Amino acid sequence: MLELIQIDPFDGVAVTLWWEIYAAAERADRGADTAVWTRHESQRELQQDTETIDRRAYLACIDGEIVASGRLALPLRDNLRVATLGVHVAPELRRQGVGTAVLTALETEAQEAHRDVLKASASWPCSAGDDGHGVPGREFARRHGYALALGDVQSRLRLPVAEAHLAGLSAEASTRSQGFSLRSWIGSVPEAVVGGWAELDAAVDTEAPVGDLEIEPASVDIREIRRSEMLIAQQNRRSFGTVACDGGGRVVAYTQLVVSGDDGNAYQWGTLVRREARGHGLGLAVKIANLQLLQEHASDVRAIYTYNAGVNEHMLAINRRLGFAPSELMAELQKRLA
Structure with missing residues (x-):
């Protein structure tokens, strides 16, 4: 037993x-x-x-x-x-x-x-196809009533990316993002922007495509941002952050990379642009600035991994321009109990 x-x-x-x-x-x-x-x-x-x-x-x-x-x-x-x-x-x-x-x-x-809402995930090579037919984890979940609620693509960017390529993309983004300013740092989110950062971080899971996932927006909580930063430090990780602010100083876009001190890789966490600020190339701008910061201060990092919903063509297109390539597929699975 x-x-x-x-x-x-x-x-x-x-x-x-x-x-x-x-x-x-x-x-x-x-x-x-x-x-x-x-x-x-x-x-x-x-x-x-x-x-x-x-x-x-x-x-x-x-x-x-x-x-x-x-x-x-x-x-x-x-x-x-x-x-x-x-x-x-x-x-x-x-x-x-x-x-x-x-x-x-x-x-x-x-x-x-x-x-009464159970969630799980399963990953498999891209060669197994979008549905993961025959993959042990996916088939196990299917047999036990876990439906595919959202299909994700894991993408990998091998580092370093040529500075000339990043400079060209940065120049392109800057022509579209005039009137906005960028701010980047390593470690804790500066006090001046942590409120806006917390708002975007709380919204990222519901502003991105959610498919059939049952999910509510998270609460905005600066204290939890600080707890997360403490955990990152305890895990021997480092956080690289960039925000875009409008002319009034309001945070309208953010992105975060977290470097593992144990495995030598970086992982893309949240990236989001407020709805009212979209159309100005800010998603591309903050990701480029953050990648440049990473390459300057963590030149030993071998690769960056990121996950995006397969239907999120806008963010996938940005990632492709940076040099990301699909490396794996993941199913976000869900089961509702009676």
């Missing part, structure tokens, strides 16, 4: 066992060189003191043997009907009913927390 044990995030041995199954399962499905969160980054996130999300990690045992790991994330302020979950089975123990047993246990935990 399966036993699901919630681990203490400060128990290094338990976290290592949990993380090793997660990493092995991801690499078995997506390739040995796939970018996964490191053990240190994962543990620090589990340990984070936050008022907005309850993160839980589990080890699954059968007759005392660890066979799988699981995770559950429960929003505490917004989207209170939602639970996000993940199941990872040791590759050598698959197709024995372990994944189904772990998923059932996690769904029960979510129901006991009064959640």
Whole structure:
């Protein structure tokens, strides 16, 4: 009989066992060189003191043997009907009913927390096609009632990008963005712009295409921005940020790159332009300025990874101009409980 044990995030041995199954399962499905969160980054996130999300990690045992790991994330302020979950089975123990047993246990935990919208994700190589037919994670989710709510494209930009190319794009963007000013930094968001940054960061998940995902806008919370910055530092990561401001000093666009000090890659986090400021090339302008800052101060970074909805042709087009190329596909999955 399966036993699901919630681990203490400060128990290094338990976290290592949990993380090793997660990493092995991801690499078995997506390739040995796939970018996964490191053990240190994962543990620090589990340990984070936050008022907005309850993160839980589990080890699954059968007759005392660890066979799988699981995770559950429960929003505490917004989207209170939602639970996000993940199941990872040791590759050598698959197709024995372990994944189904772990998923059932996690769904029960979510129901006991009064959640009736369950979310998960699955990734696969681009060669497997948009629907991921035959991919183990996608087929597992399909069998258990998780529908494809939004299809995403993971893109990778190999660094460095030629400065001449960036300078040309920057000159083009500047002709369209006259009347706006750019400000870039490394580390914490400056006090003068953190309010506008927090507004855009809270809106990014619902302003981007959402497909059939059931999602509410997040609350604007400067304190949570500061908690996130503390976590980034604890994870041995660095944040690179750029905003565009209008003539009155209001933040109208933002973008953020986060560099992992453990794996040598950078990851694109939010990018958003306020609706009323669109059409001035600000999305391209802030991304170029941020990339130039990254290349100047983190020349050892090998690549940038980003995710965009497959239907978000505008942002995908910007990324292609910068040099991004599709590297993987991901399904955002959703199941509604009766």
